Amino acid sequence: MDLNIIVCVKSVVVDAPEGRVVRSTESCELNPFDRPVLEVALHLGEVCGGAVTAISMGPEASALALTETMAMGVGRGILISDPALAGSDTLATATALAAAIKKLAPFDLVLFGTRTADSDTGQVGPQTAVLLNLPLVTWAHSIEPVTSGLHIERRADGFQEKFELSFPAVLTVHPGSVQPRDVGLHGIELAFAESKVESWSLKKLGLSPEQVGEQGSPTRVLSLKRIKKERKCEFLPGSAEEQAAELVRRFVDTGMVV
């Protein structure tokens, strides 16, 4: 059962020197929540056979994140990059990704992380699934290939759900589902020396500039500022038992303990 697996990844901002966000190879890296997803994809590829392709959307500097996926073992990396994509919100991003994924048909599985380290909306995976008109399971915790497709275990809100899914399908993968493999030096050398990330423009995707970028985005970010977290220390009076009881009461009141 050869599987054609597509993994959508993001190059996230990890450093903003002097408070300015400049997307460069120094300030960005592969979203850490995407690494377990890549592990799932590579493992399925090893077990079932087939190919794993990684796609990302972003400026040219995002190609480095794709090179890192190739260092992990991904066979093909595609960067959707076009000046008209600047300012895309999650829906415009999903529009571009869905167009690229259609170009890669036939495929069996499209995988996303559940979130990103730099904006954390969790929307792109589900939105892309809707645009592709494909079944979706979010927060997949374990994925087992079976004859008819996949058995998926999903964990959320203290429950465990099991799904049977036929191909093609979309999953968002829980970051705790697997431990991503270490990237060895041989893989890094191979990815940088011999692998080349493909660059796809809007024209290649068959999209017009109005469908993406700021024009194609129904939402706007009006402002962005860091939230200052304030912590205060309070000593609880009384005996150890009284202190413990008071602490539990406060946890219950704040909803931290049910």
Place this chain on the structure above:
Amino acid sequence: MDVFLSEKNRAVRRSVRTFCKRELMPIAKDIDQEARFPWEVVEKMGKLGYFGVQIPKKLGGAGMDAMSFIIVIEEISRVCAGLGLCLSVHYGVGVYPLMAFGSEEQKKKWVPPLARGEKIGAFCLSEPNAGTDAGGIEATAIRDGEHYIINANKVFVTNGGVADFCLIFARTNPEAGRKGISVLVAERGTPGFVVGDLEDLCGMRANPVSSIRLYDCRVPVENLIGKEGMGLQIGLRALDTGRMGIAAQALGIAQAAFEEAVRYAKERHQFGVAIAKHQAVQMMIADMATQIDAARLMVYRAALLSHQGKPFSQASAMAKLFASETACKVTDMAVQIHGGYGYSKSYPVERYYRDARVTRIYEGTSEIQRIVISRGVLGM
């Protein structure tokens, strides 16, 4: 500082850092206290290519540049200096001489398992009466037909307790003085090859430093590296690469101590404010940051020169001298910032303080580095 690094170098740093955080950081304190070589982690390091960073791909290595080698040593040493030492010695003075002076047959025979970390290399020069004065060694390797018979008492052998592949410096011609010294490979398991007791060291305790003694140990003539009499030439060339590795190791230790000191200075309150608010502490933090930055520039310059195939002996000696002395100063200040807690095993800075000290001693003392540097400057 990142301006010196390629995207590939940065990818190497990210991957090694991730590995260290998960695999080494949780055990670093314990393996120091237990003086234990963590085979379970070393095997993983071998599979990831850390033992063969610069070894060509066709011989099983990753085929990377000197900067990547430096980054791997720096990052591993930032978490566990004893393992950083293991890697530095393994390649810098263990495998590198074989790559530079060995025959193609010798490389094919020995390098692939060394590149994969399945075998570990060691450099056996120091003896009870010879260290800095390398020309004073007493070990002998006397030709007997198609073999050499080696008798040697080598001390302070880094990786000694686990090394399979040892470069032995011995006199093949006892009458020829410094020109009578040669380098031969002796493999663990050869009759007469004896590993002595492990040293109970102040720092670098995860590294099994031991003596290695050879009693009438017969090795085939094919185990001679280069030609007879080339021993000191090979040794000095190897030390250029080795010193770069030790400089990177010292840098990693200094960086770790600095990070701990900064964290602690922000957390610890005295006189109603974090001690980072006190100017006395700020002065130390500034000195630490500046010295580490300067050391890193020097280490990276040596690596760049080496990669470009330019002479780097002088740069390597300067980097080793400055980085090792920086490591000692920085770890000392880190302990000072921690106060009494810095002298306790509850905090890691006391380990960094112990680990840093030997970087001024091995692979050429600070004093011998100054001699190398002054000879270069004065042309003498």
